[in-house]
Amino acid sequence: MPDSYKPLMYFHGVPYNLRPLQNIDPEFLANIVMTIPLGCYVYCWRPRLKSWQLLLIALIPGAIIESAQFVSDLLVGNHRVADIDDVITNTLGVLVGYGVFWLVSKTPGDRLLKYFRL
Numbered sequence: 001m002p003d004s005y006k007p008l009m010y011f012h013g014v015p016y017n018l019r020p021l022q023n024i025d026p027e028f029l030a031n032i033v034m035t036i037p038l039g040c041y042v043y044c045w046r047p048r049l050k051s052w053q054l055l056l057i058a059l060i061p062g063a064i065i066e067s068a069q070f071v072s073d074l075l076v077g078n079h080r081v082a083d084i085d086d087v088i089t090n091t092l093g094v095l096v097g098y099g100v101f102w103l104v105s106k107t108p109g110d111r112l113l114k115y116f117r118l
Helices: 026-045 051-076 084-105
Strands: 009-011 014-017
Touching (some): 026 051, 026 084
Antiparallel strands (some): 009 014
């Protein structure tokens, strides 16, 4: 089982954490930074999303990644932890990336964004 300072629960030997934001570590920020580009791409794809649509789209990558980790550990035993904090941080990263491009679109830098739009 993985070494962890988080209070883990187990499902058939697969570790998971459903207690959000218990321990903040450098990986927390890394997960946000990792998904910022995806948020930028989402803005280029659909610059006028409703809030609920954006939140739903932002939740999907983290949910898929953590679900895949859980299932792969269940099937193969790769010693990964499915963590709700990762879903939260991945969602925040997408929202930050979208927000950055939205802010840039309100400035003269908007001319640069036209090269990235689909």
